[in-house]
Amino acid sequence: MKTFKKLYILLFFAVLSLQAQQTPAPVQKGDITLTGGVAHIGNGEVIENSLIFITDGKIVGVYDATTTKRPLKGEIIKIDGQHVYPSFIALDTKLGLIEIEAVRATEDQDEIGEYNPHIEAIVAYNAESKVVESMRPNGVLLAQTVPQGGTISGESSVVQLDAWNWEDAAIKRGDGIHLNWPNSFRRGRWWLGEDAGYSPNKEYASNITEIKDFMSQSAAYEAGDSSIKNLPFAAMQGVLDGSQNLYVHVDSEKEILDVLKFKEEMNIDKLVLVGAYRAYKVADEIAKADVPVILARVHSLPEAEDDDYNISFKMAATLVEAGVKVALGNSGEYWEARNTPFYAGQTTAHGLSFEDALQLITKNAAEILGMSDQVGTLENGKDATFFVSTGNALEMKGNNLTHAFINGRSISLESHQTELWKRYMEKYDRTE
Structure with missing residues (x-):
């Protein structure tokens, strides 16, 4: 009976681990620079070729890359032609x-x-x-x-x-x-x-x-x-x-x-x-x-x-x-x-x-x-909580995220739905 109880408890926690959300991303430290994205600031302004700087979880600058000469620093993420939105x-x-x-x-x-x-x-x-x-x-x-x-x-x-x-x-x-x-x-x-x-x-x-x-x-x-x-x-x-x-x-x-x-x-x-x-x-x-x-x-x-x-x-x-x-x-x-x-x-x-x-x-x-x-907007001093999409994120076909940040932390974009999608896409790939 004791052995059965131990097995039941182990099974219970194993199921819990399978149901759990991904481990939250660690605190962001240092510098990140995103280059080449179409930045939708959130206040009506759009920067077609942007430079976005993040330091320790905060936005420290959003610039037009065609007019600024600010040097890139930290981790460089190239997102040429992709769209950047506040969360x-x-x-x-x-x-x-x-x-x-x-x-x-x-x-x-x-x-x-x-x-x-x-x-x-x-x-x-x-x-x-x-x-x-x-x-x-x-x-x-x-x-x-x-x-x-x-x-x-x-x-x-x-x-x-x-x-x-x-x-x-x-x-x-x-x-x-x-x-x-x-x-x-x-x-x-x-x-x-x-x-x-x-x-x-x-x-x-x-x-x-x-x-x-x-x-x-x-x-x-x-x-x-x-x-x-x-x-x-x-x-x-x-x-x-x-x-x-x-x-x-x-x-x-x-x-x-x-x-x-x-x-x-x-x-x-x-x-x-x-x-x-x-x-x-x-x-x-x-x-x-x-x-x-x-x-x-x-x-x-x-x-x-x-x-x-x-x-x-x-x-x-x-x-x-x-x-x-x-x-x-x-x-x-x-x-x-x-x-x-x-x-x-x-x-x-x-x-x-x-x-x-x-x-x-x-x-x-x-x-x-x-x-x-x-x-609410991509502006200096605000939390680096935003994402990058390959297209217009207000449209179903365009809403395709490649990166997402919460306070500068690069978070997982996986979910139960995306896992199932990948699983069944593999099934059809094998049948071709």
């Missing part, structure tokens, strides 16, 4: 919080209760996830992992996708609190004998009052005697003092306008609309309030019969034209986040240029997260 940033994901939806034991994205601002998604983040690993070959090297459920779901964090554990992964812990705004209409609850169609939510006003009361109580808690710890109230202080974002998940136009009014009444400095399916109908009001928007997945079907078939495709261009800062999100999904570059690419057929579309998943995303001093 794509996947916003509003459950990445690392769920592995297989059909297996409940692999889900950890939702907590019991309605008001959970003190719950941090990052502590449940699985750095060994095969889903996380599959993001990198498409240029998604950074992601915002977001809790789900309740009225206030909890606190999101920003992670880099080549890590040993969640502490190693977190590059911005607690970037904001997520609030799910109530709906003014709701579908009937058939299990209670109600009509299955939509009808006005009679509790809508009281739902908003409840949220306002919670915010007011949180403010009173900080102003009063906080010697007795109240974790939910204490967790709201970042939103109240303007050091954290309040991400409000909301879709319909009436609700969006109510959120803008709520922002003003509660004196919330940093508020971000998430999802915002009907934002295009009140784009001017959103722009006037200086509120950024993280749109839902671009590859989504219209929600109403009389919506344009391409409403999800052209929404970004409509909002950008109105003066709204826009980024693209993933509607709380996880494996779909690998399609982030193709969501941006889709918008180029519906009103945006490639460089403007690129900003939706780089510069704008970083600015909304409050991380534009670290990531």
